[in-house]
Amino acid sequence: xxxxxxxxxxxxxxxxxxxxxxxxxxxxxxxxxxxxxxxxxxxxxxxxxxxxxxxxxxxxxxxxxxxxxxxxxxxxxxxxxxxxxxxxxxxxxxxxxxxxxxxxxxxxxxxxxxxxxxxxxxxxxxxxxxxxxxxxxxxxxxxxxxxxxxxxxxxxxxxxxxxxxxxxxxxxxxxxxxxxxxxxxxxxxxxxxxxxxxxxxxxxxxxxxxxxxxxxxxxxxxxxxxxxxxxxxxxxxxxxxxxxxxx
Amino acid sequence: xxxxxxxxxxxxxxxxxxxxxxxxxxxxxxxxxxxxxxxxxxxxxxxxxxxxxxxxxxxxxxxxxxxxxxxxxxxxxxxxxxxxxxxxxxxxxxxxxxxxxxxxxxxxxxxxxxxxxxxxxxxxxxxxxxxxxxxxxxxxxxxxxxxxxxxxxxxxxxxxxxxxxxxxxxxxxxxxxxxxxxxxxxxxxxxxxxxxxxxxxxxxxxxxxxxxxxxxxxxxxxxxxxxxxxxxxxxxxxxxxxxxxxx
DNA sequence: TTTCTATGTGTCAATTATACACTTTGCGAA
DNA sequence: TTCGCAAAGTGTATAATTGACACATAGAAA
Numbered sequence: 001x002x003x004x005x006x007x008x009x010x011x012x013x014x015x016x017x018x019x020x021x022x023x024x025x026x027x028x029x030x031x032x033x034x035x036x037x038x039x040x041x042x043x044x045x046x047x048x049x050x051x052x053x054x055x056x057x058x059x060x061x062x063x064x065x066x067x068x069x070x071x072x073x074x075x076x077x078x079x080x081x082x083x084x085x086x087x088x089x090x091x092x093x094x095x096x097x098x099x100x101x102x103x104x105x106x107x108x109x110x111x112x113x114x115x116x117x118x119x120x121x122x123x124x125x126x127x128x129x130x131x132x133x134x135x136x137x138x139x140x141x142x143x144x145x146x147x148x149x150x151x152x153x154x155x156x157x158x159x160x161x162x163x164x165x166x167x168x169x170x171x172x173x174x175x176x177x178x179x180x181x182x183x184x185x186x187x188x189x190x191x192x193x194x195x196x197x198x199x200x201x202x203x204x205x206x207x208x209x210x211x212x213x214x215x216x217x218x219x220x221x222x223x224x225x226x227x228x229x230x231x232x233x234x235x236x237x238x239x240x241x242x243x244x245x246x247x
Numbered sequence: 248x249x250x251x252x253x254x255x256x257x258x259x260x261x262x263x264x265x266x267x268x269x270x271x272x273x274x275x276x277x278x279x280x281x282x283x284x285x286x287x288x289x290x291x292x293x294x295x296x297x298x299x300x301x302x303x304x305x306x307x308x309x310x311x312x313x314x315x316x317x318x319x320x321x322x323x324x325x326x327x328x329x330x331x332x333x334x335x336x337x338x339x340x341x342x343x344x345x346x347x348x349x350x351x352x353x354x355x356x357x358x359x360x361x362x363x364x365x366x367x368x369x370x371x372x373x374x375x376x377x378x379x380x381x382x383x384x385x386x387x388x389x390x391x392x393x394x395x396x397x398x399x400x401x402x403x404x405x406x407x408x409x410x411x412x413x414x415x416x417x418x419x420x421x422x423x424x425x426x427x428x429x430x431x432x433x434x435x436x437x438x439x440x441x442x443x444x445x446x447x448x449x450x451x452x453x454x455x456x457x458x459x460x461x462x463x464x465x466x467x468x469x470x471x472x473x474x475x476x477x478x479x480x481x482x483x484x485x486x487x488x489x490x491x492x493x494x
Numbered sequence: 495t496t497t498c499t500a501t502g503t504g505t506c507a508a509t510t511a512t513a514c515a516c517t518t519t520g521c522g523a524a
Numbered sequence: 525t526t527c528g529c530a531a532a533g534t535g536t537a538t539a540a541t542t543g544a545c546a547c548a549t550a551g552a553a554a
Contacts, residue, residue: 009260009298013330013356051256057330081328081358083260083304109260111328198543221499222550244491468531469519
């Protein structure tokens with residue numbers, strides 16, 4: 001630790017969130033429409049903000065998430081730090097930074113998070129984000145501002161890996177859900193078909209879902225049983241070292 | 248992104264490395280003995296350094312690793328960012344920072360990495376680290392400087408998770424190794440016994456190890472066959488979506 | 495009452511995981 | 525030279541899990 005101080009990096013730090021949601025048919029991400037600047041098109045970015053002086057990294061991510069969605073105590077996990085020196089140097093990004101930042105040239109290291117929300121609970125907020133936040137299906141996401149497309153890809157990879165090993169998918173569903181919805185969710189995240197019967201068999205055998213005395217109503221077909229996530233059984237499972245759903 | 252600039256965090260950034268090694272019987276981590284200051288005991292820390300102005304995060308971690316070990320092109324993966332506001336505020340840490348930093352009170356966000364090295368290739372360097380670097384078995388690591396113990400634990404968890412899914416363990420072994428050595432490595436990292444025959448069967452069936460025409464010599468027991476890692480077969484495996492060793 | 499649509503269910507074969515013990519090789523000591 | 529030692533190396537049988545596959549069911553709407 002003997003480097004000369006004057007050559008050391010002294011950046012701002014931001015937190016950016018990849019907020020995933022599921023509308024029972026597609027996996028989506030909450031993105032922000034960045035206003036047009038200097039003739040550059042509208043572009044989409046991850047919700048994020050610079051971190052305050054006395055703020056912890058995780059606190060900052062929670063704050064951003066709360067300002068965006070009005071939600072608290074949401075599943076939130078770090079993806080990693082992204083600090084490439086040229087991550088802000090696309091022409092369109094520079095123009096935007098020039099318009100909104102006091103020191104637009106300043107280097108920014110971002111700490112990326114991903115979070116899973118139940119889209120039903122999501123209420124557009126009266127925050128600065130409100131008018132411009134939108135859910136975009138993951139397969140329609142292509143270009144994003146800054147290095148956000150890279151961040152999104154890493155986050156999605158992390159979600160895919162994690163769901164094989166821990167039942168975090170429940171965070172994307174309401175309290176009551178049907179096994180078909182859960183099944184669809186796994187298919188959408190993993191990007192491949194899963195046999196319906198085998199999927200149900202596994203979930204029921206592990207006892208991490210519990211049948212409720214309630215059925216769908218008003219659907220033009222056989223109504224589906226509602227289930228809820230059984231957290232106690234799940235906790236016991238992982239305490240016994242179980243960490244592989246075998247998907 | 249409308250925060251007032253004067254309240255924004257503007258820290259230094261460091262990179263810290265959890266360097267794992269394996270001596271055929273224990274999993275070890277390369278730690279630095281921090282000199283005594285103001286009557287505080289010697290304490291151990293992860294090797295790390297502040298990041299330079301035009302340096303990428305990964306580059307910085309590679310630089311630190313190279314200065315420490317003389318090695319290049321080593322397995323290196325990000326663990327995450329650690330930026331708790333009070334991560335530098337233990338009394339012993341403050342005393343040390345006061346002695347070596349120009350602005351000892353300045354907040355530092357560290358980006359942690361973990362890396363796997365073949366201990367045979369490791370040569371103590373004529374760097375500032377040289378005299379003080381030592382390999383400590385993971386189960387003997389308790390207190391470390393700053394938040395390094397937390398970082399170490401997260402890195403170890405990540406290593407355990409990753410080895411179940413990808414054969415990164417080979418990075419800890421020499422080119423030629425015996426199946427017993429590989430077996431022991433897995434047991435040590437996962438922290439539990441694995442059946443010898445089942446382990447060998449799995450490794451051989453997956454064809455990610457390849458037998459060499461060479462045996463151990465001079466050992467007071469049946470000499471063991473040497474093997475090498477078969478990278479092509481491994482690459483093909485993961486391209487086919489294989490990502491579960493079933494440990 | 496018929497049609498429609500998504501729900502919900504069982505079995506069999508193949509694969510994989512787990513448990514388990516003795517023979518082999520080469521060195522070194524007697 | 526023989527004997528003992530220490531770790532290497534090897535196979536099988538049982539249980540558990542996976543994967544493939546097709547039709548009856550409930551309720552709404554026509």
